[in-house]
Amino acid sequence: MKKTLTTLALGAAMAAGPAMADLVFPDLSYRTGPYAAGGIPFSDGYNDYFTLLNERDGGIGGVPAKVIECETGYNTEKGVECYESTKGEGALIYQPLSTGITYQLIPKVTADNIPLHTMGYGRTSAANGEVFSHVFNYPANYWNGASGVVNHLLEENGGDLSGKKIALVYHNSAYGKEPIRTLEELSKKHGFELVTLPVDHPGQEQKSQWLQIRRERPDNVVMWGWGVMNQVAIQEAANIRFPMENFIGVWWSGAEHDVMSAGAKANGYKAVTFHNVGRDFPVFDDIKTHVSDKGLAAGAGDQIGNVLYNRGMYAAMLAAEAAKTAQEIHGTKDITAAMMRDGMEALVMTEEKMAGLGMPNFGPAFNVSCENHGGPGLVGVTQWDADSQTWSLISDFKATDGEVIGGLIAEDSGAYAAENNIEAGCK
Amino acid sequence: MFYREAGDFKTSYQGDSQTFPIKFDRYRYYAVMAFAFLVVPFMINDYWANAILLPFLIYSIAAIGLNILVGYCGQVSLGTGGFMAVGAYAAYKLMTAFPEVSMFIHVILAGGITAVVCVGFGLPSLRIKGFYLAVATLAAQFFLVWLFNRVPWFYNYSASGQINAPERDTFGILITGPNAPAWATYLFCLIFLTVCALIARNLTRGMQGRSWMAIRDMDIAAEIIGVNPLKAKLSAFAVSGFFIGISGALFFSVYLGAVEVGEAFGINKSFLVLFMVIIGGLGSIFGSFAGAGFLVLLPVVLKVFGVDVMGWPTDIVAHFQLVIVGALIIFFLIVEPHGLAQLWRVAKEKLRLWPFPH
Numbered sequence: 198m199k200k201t202l203t204t205l206a207l208g209a210a211m212a213a214g215p216a217m218a219d220l221v222f223p224d225l226s227y228r229t230g231p232y233a234a235g236g237i238p239f240s241d242g243y244n245d246y247f248t249l250l251n252e253r254d255g256g257i258g259g260v261p262a263k264v265i266e267c268e269t270g271y272n273t274e275k276g277v278e279c280y281e282s283t284k285g286e287g288a289l290i291y292q293p294l295s296t297g298i299t300y301q302l303i304p305k306v307t308a309d310n311i312p313l314h315t316m317g318y319g320r321t322s323a324a325n326g327e328v329f330s331h332v333f334n335y336p337a338n339y340w341n342g343a344s345g346v347v348n349h350l351l352e353e354n355g356g357d358l359s360g361k362k363i364a365l366v367y368h369n370s371a372y373g374k375e376p377i378r379t380l381e382e383l384s385k386k387h388g389f390e391l392v393t394l395p396v397d398h399p400g401q402e403q404k405s406q407w408l409q410i411r412r413e414r415p416d417n418v419v420m421w422g423w424g425v426m427n428q429v430a431i432q433e434a435a436n437i438r439f440p441m442e443n444f445i446g447v448w449w450s451g452a453e454h455d456v457m458s459a460g461a462k463a464n465g466y467k468a469v470t471f472h473n474v475g476r477d478f479p480v481f482d483d484i485k486t487h488v489s490d491k492g493l494a495a496g497a498g499d500q501i502g503n504v505l506y507n508r509g510m511y512a513a514m515l516a517a518e519a520a521k522t523a524q525e526i527h528g529t530k531d532i533t534a535a536m537m538r539d540g541m542e543a544l545v546m547t548e549e550k551m552a553g554l555g556m557p558n559f560g561p562a563f564n565v566s567c568e569n570h571g572g573p574g575l576v577g578v579t580q581w582d583a584d585s586q587t588w589s590l591i592s593d594f595k596a597t598d599g600e601v602i603g604g605l606i607a608e609d610s611g612a613y614a615a616e617n618n619i620e621a622g623c624k
Numbered sequence: 625m626f627y628r629e630a631g632d633f634k635t636s637y638q639g640d641s642q643t644f645p646i647k648f649d650r651y652r653y654y655a656v657m658a659f660a661f662l663v664v665p666f667m668i669n670d671y672w673a674n675a676i677l678l679p680f681l682i683y684s685i686a687a688i689g690l691n692i693l694v695g696y697c698g699q700v701s702l703g704t705g706g707f708m709a710v711g712a713y714a715a716y717k718l719m720t721a722f723p724e725v726s727m728f729i730h731v732i733l734a735g736g737i738t739a740v741v742c743v744g745f746g747l748p749s750l751r752i753k754g755f756y757l758a759v760a761t762l763a764a765q766f767f768l769v770w771l772f773n774r775v776p777w778f779y780n781y782s783a784s785g786q787i788n789a790p791e792r793d794t795f796g797i798l799i800t801g802p803n804a805p806a807w808a809t810y811l812f813c814l815i816f817l818t819v820c821a822l823i824a825r826n827l828t829r830g831m832q833g834r835s836w837m838a839i840r841d842m843d844i845a846a847e848i849i850g851v852n853p854l855k856a857k858l859s860a861f862a863v864s865g866f867f868i869g870i871s872g873a874l875f876f877s878v879y880l881g882a883v884e885v886g887e888a889f890g891i892n893k894s895f896l897v898l899f900m901v902i903i904g905g906l907g908s909i910f911g912s913f914a915g916a917g918f919l920v921l922l923p924v925v926l927k928v929f930g931v932d933v934m935g936w937p938t939d940i941v942a943h944f945q946l947v948i949v950g951a952l953i954i955f956f957l958i959v960e961p962h963g964l965a966q967l968w969r970v971a972k973e974k975l976r977l978w979p980f981p982h
Contacts, residue, residue: 228939230947237939267931273880273887278675278924285671300786300882310804321782369773371784371884377781395773398886496939548670609783616720616790617801 219263220256220520220532222247222513223283224294227278228496229398232271232424235505236456237496239294240266242478242509244495245488249405249480250517252487258519258524260531271424273297280305289537290314290516296372304617307331311534312541316512317342317448317471321375322609324571326455326542327621329610333541335572336563337597340605343376344597345469345576346419347383349445352592364415366406366422366430370393373421376447380419382601400426407433419564420446427455435462442467445482445578451588452504454480456581464583467591469576472511474588476502480510480555504579506590511560518554519544542567567623574602627975643825649972658815674808678879680920681813682871687900687912688824689867694898695906696828697860698840699749703761705893706768709866709885710738711872713778716787719800719877720780726794731816738869739862741768750854753843765894772885786884789877794965800877809878813934816874820867825909827863836860837907873884903956905965914964920948 226240227233247262256262265286267279276298280291291306291313293299299319306313313332315323321339323332337345351358365380367373377393384391392413400422407430410418418439419429427450427613434444442465446455451468481502488494489501500506523532523540532540544565551559561575575594582589614621627648634640644650668677686704693701714734718725745764749757772778779787791801798804799812827833835856838846848851876883883889896919904915923945930941960966974981 202674226938229942233939265936268927268942270942273882273884274679277880281671281674286780296784297786297884297887300784300788301880304788304802322783358741370886371786374785375783396892589820612782616788618791 208274208383219261219287221283221287221289222262222516223279223288223291224266225269225279225283225291225295225298226266227269227294228270229268230272230390231401234428235424235449235452236271236294238452238500238503238505239456239509239512241424241494241496241498242506242511243292243513244509245484245501245506246510246513246517247310248401248488248493248495249484252491252493253483257520258530261575262517262520264556269293269298270294271295271297273301277301284309284311287534289520289532289534290541292316292512292516294318296320296375300371303329303332309534310538312538313565314512314516314541316508318372321571322606322613324569324606325610325621326567326570327610327623328614328619329570331538333565333570334376335544335565335570336546336561337574338571339375339447340379340602341471341571341574341576343379343419344383344574344602345578345595346445347380347387348576348595348597349467349469349578349592351387357387361389361417362392362413363389363417364392364413364418366394366396366403366410366418366420368400368422368426369397372423372449376419376421378605379602382605383598386445386598386601394424396426396430399424401429403429403433410439415550417443419447420444420450422446422450426451428458431456431459431463431466440483441465442580444620445469448508451579451581453586453588454503456583457586461583463581466578466581468581468588470504470579470590471500471510471576471594473558473591474504474507474579475525478556478559507559511556514554514556514559515544516548518546518550519532535621538561541565542570571606574599586591627972627978641829642941645828657818661811665811668806668810670806673810674879676921676924677810678813678874680917681810681817682874682879683897683900683916684913685813685817685820686871686875686897687870687904687916688909689864689871690897691904691906691908691912692824692828692836692867693860693864694901695908695911696833696840697836697857697864699746699857699860700754700758701761701864702758702891702894702898702964703745703764703768704868704897705889705891706765707738707742707868708875708893709768709772709889710741710874711735711869712876712883712889712909713772713787713885714738714819714869715873715877716780716789717778719790719792723790723792727792727799727812727877728794730792731870731877734873735866735869738872739865740767741864742861742868743858746858746865749857749861762891765891767855769889771884786882787876788882800881802881802982804878813874813878816870820870821909821913824863824867828909832856832859840907886959899953903953903963905963908963908965910968911963911965914968918964919949922952 224240224243227236244264247264251261265283269276269279296318299315302313315334317337319334323334324338380391396403397448422430444466446468448470456463456466490496519541522543523536526539527536542565547562561573563572574597576590576597577590577594579588580591632647644653690704693699711734714737715730718730718733748760779785789800810902835851838851839856900915900919903918905911926945930936931938
């Protein structure tokens with residue numbers, strides 16, 4: 198037994214030699230388990246965009262992109278296995294779509310010199326590039342999301358939230374706990390009362406939380422949920438007749454599958470977002486001709502244009518643009534992970550660039566720099582219309598409370614640097 | 625022919641009562657040990673360490689710990705995940721409080737702390753038995769996970785409630801953190817596994833193990849012949865907790881590096897380790913290894929076969945994995961209710977007679 202293992206090990210070590218023919222983008226997806234409803238559309242969008250680049254443009258700068266999919270099931274142990282098994286294949290960038298796996302990978306990618314992009318999730322303080330050299334979370338992070346929610350509520354209430362009561366229903370994990378600190382700071386600043394209600398994994402059981410909401414009568418409910426928890430929460434809110442327009446989720450709690458099951462009762466539910474929604478973009482025509490009509494669409498091919506599909510596609514687009522930037526900086530087509538990191542750090546997204554890619558106004562225009570890996574943190578608000586079954590942007594991308602967030606990022610990243618003996622600074 | 629006692633004369637009591645009385649068995653054991661200690665560290669890479677060998681070694685320690693409690697002493701426990709969490713959080717608090725102390729000491733202390741906690745939760749076993757005890761340990765599982773989620777002191781007040789293993793060393797060699805070499809983490813866990821297995825094997829062969837087994841087989845009869853149930857049950861909880869605490873500490877600090885208590889040490893972990901013990905074989909040290917190996921390796925093998933060799937979609941393979949592992953568990957429980965260890969025993973009996981079976 199032991200012997201066959203090692204012969205296999207030798208074989209694996211030899212086979213895992215760097216094959217520089219393709220640009221490798223591992224996709225740590227989850228198409229199974231209680232979080233699959235969110236994992237499938239994201240992964241489909243991520244895969245389809247690279248398929249589109251290969252079919253339409255012959256890859257990135259002429260080098261074909263190769264997506265290696267690895268199923269994590271939102272499980273950290275499987276995530277580690279996926280990371281170790283794909284990193285030898287010349288992986289350029291990791292996007293695990295899981296805050297738990299992100300925490301595991303942050304020290305590993307830094308040691309292995311591979312960039313990690315956690316778009317709108319992961320460790321918020323990674324926005325400080327001076328401490329987290331290999332981790333990026335542009336264009337927006339959880340704390341921007343929390344502040345975006347509060348800003349929207351401020352707008353609705355004429356700029357005054359004092360005396361209001363806001364309840365946070367959150368997934369009881371690293372992911373769900375992230376916004377609490379920011380919301381606490383903001384509650385001090387704006388004078389609202391914050392009630393926090395944890396929901397344990399996987400989130401099917403929320404009766405007691407919603408009973409408490411009924412008792413406490415908050416003016417607004419904010420949700421930090423994922424997977425099956427979202428559908429259950431929206432259904433429970435409908436059951437206690439909580440007004441949907443006062444119920445607002447983070448961007449991971451605002452996709453079609455979250456609201457569909459509650460039917461017409463979910464009408465008016467809101468969610469913040471950092472990218473545009475809908476299928477009203479020229480890029481979808483290209484995806485139709487080059488990907489789905491040729492039968493190359495990932496998965497079942499039925500997710501195109503959904504909120505999370507768009508997000509996966511946006512993630513792939515940012516990765517591809519960073520790869521292009523890296524190719525320009527280093528003057529070579531066959532970039533390595535280290536070059537990819539430089540490309541991400543020098544990424545410039547402009548309106549013209551996005552329009553040229555067939556995605557005009559798809560996300561905010563921003564620049565990444567060594568000091569700021571977090572982007573501008575602009576947050577918009579979407580609302581669900583149950584009749585037409587569409588999400589639509591009701592508030593454009595607006596700035597969030599940089600003062601509060603910046604302070605918290607400096608504090609948290611400083612603590613990480615001290616704990617791990619990292620000398621902050623830009624090389 | 626090779627595998628038999630004939631001609632292997634023992635001239636001392638020590639020789640007669642050794643762990644592997646058959647010469648062939650003994651040499652096989654030495655060969656495996658030499659291979660694990662002297663060959664594997666030189667050919668190991670990150671993938672083999674982090675994806676296969678570390679989980680195998682660490683789950684083996686946990687399975688040995690649980691086997692002592694369930695397999696030898698007959699006290700059903702569903703709190704393994706919670707007890708592993710105690711080991712992990714103890715290691716974390718020790719690592720951050722005393723950074724200059726060697727990792728060996730931290731892991732052993734974490735095991736000791738878990739042993740104390742485990743004895744505390746083992747106290748009800750003196751009054752309740754069987755399913756009722758399983759429910760009491762289930763309460764321990766939920767209570768401990770809730771506690772580590774609820775009290776910020778345990779995770780040093782970090783914003784996310786995660787614990788992260790900082791870089792720590794032993795004799796100047798990095799053991800934890802991303803820069804630790806694969807061979808060092810592997811050897812570190814292997815040393816713990818070897819020592820734990822030796823202790824467990826010798827404990828279960830001696831008076832202590834016999835009193836555990838007496839309690840398991842019939843506690844009233846055991847009490848009548850003079851086995852103190854208080855001592856026997858609580859010592860089983862203590863030893864089991866010690867091993868499970870070590871495995872939890874290694875699981876967090878060496879293997880994963882960052883842990884979220886609800887996800888890593890949830891009820892699923894308790895069931896996983898219990899399945900390892902049941903599939904491997906209750907009341908067998910070898911069974912603990914076999915069960916851990918089976919449940920750690922099988923998913924990886926299925927994944928490599930399905931995705932890398934056959935090129936099937938990852939979600940299909942993940943679903944098949946559940947089906948196949950489930951079917952194999954049922955198959956083993958029907959065909960061989962005593963687990964993989966019994967297959968091994970049968971194979972050894974056959975070997976003894978080979979090549980003349982009559």
